[in-house]
Amino acid sequence: MPEVDARAMMAKKGLDPVEPYPGSGRPWASRHVCGRVVTPxxxxxxxxxxxxxxxxxxxxxxxxxxxxxxxxxxxxKIGCASPNLRRLSDHRRFGWVTAWTVDVATGDDAYNLEQAILSWWRDELGIEPAYESDQLPQTGYSETARWDEMDPRRVLTKLRQLGDKLGIPLLHIKETESATKRPLTAADALGARARAAQSRLSETAPRASRRSARHSGVQGQPPRSPHRAGRGVEYR
Ligand SMILES: [Zn+2]
Known part of the structure; x- marks a missing residue:
């Protein structure tokens, strides 16, 4: 498509490109009507x-x-949230507990720190996600790592270093006991009510019909076997 036509399409949506047209599938730095430069x-x-x-x-x-x-x-699992922390109550419904939270000045800061941690896990340490996409109800599987390979305190230590390196102040850090103590329950794709129903069922069901009991028989799906997965970028 000729650049002039491409620019006309961007203009219709309030975007003014600030660099030459890179092709329709590539991020194109443009100033939105709000004044911020974005890269859709x-x-x-x-x-x-x-x-x-x-x-x-x-x-x-x-x-x-x-x-x-x-x-x-x-x-x-690492993630970003708005200060009302509604995101965390969503996760709690599916069996997750909070290990720590870190307040930062902007969502951009939170996102950049999250990406830096993921890059440390995947690119530097070669750690794979702990869950597969169908094992978690939200899109968050790609932000997970296995406890055996990564614990909350270690992530927090790395985060302090990354904050210094990237010039992002960690404004307030709050740890819970799960920062050092591994939770006894597994997260799954079920809500609390469905989980309770399944647990009642499994008391009468033959043991062999349950999925792998590799992890001490505690209910929940076992972590995936390692293989590389794409990294999600949307808000989780
Ligand atoms: Zn805007």
Whole structure:
């Protein structure tokens, strides 16, 4: 597509590109009508998606935010949340407990720290996600690591180093006992009510019909076997 046509499509959605057209599938740095420079792809913009994360997201990219680490029997999971922490109660319903939260000045800070931790896990240490996509109800499986390979205190220590390196102040750190004590229950794709129903069923069901009891027979799905998965970028 000629650049002039591409620019016209961006303009329709309030975007003014600040660099030459890179192709419809590539991030194209553009100033949104709100004044912020964002990097949507023309392909997404044409479908009305991903136009400006500051204006069209529940997540406060330019306001106070929280980076959190939650844990279950098998895994730890990192994520970003808005300060009301509604995200964490969602996770609690599925069996996760909070290990720590770190207040930061903006959602951008939280997101950048999260990505830096994921890059440390995946690229530097070669640690794979602990769960497969169908094992977690939300899109968060790719932000997990196995307890055997990563614990909350270690992530927090690395986070302090990354905060210094990236110039991102960690404003307030709050740890719970799960920062050092591994939870006894496993997260799963069921809500609390379904889990209770399944647990009543399994008391009468033959043991062999349950999924792997490799992990001390505690209810919940076992972690996946390692293989590399794509890294999610959406707000979790
Ligand atoms: Zn905007």
């Amino acid at each position: 792809t023309l392909g997404n913009v044409a479908q009305g998606k991903g136009i400006c994360r500051y204006c069209f997201s529940d997540f406060p990219y330019d306001g106070p935010a929280v980076l959190y680490l939650i844990a279950d029997l098998h895994a730890v």
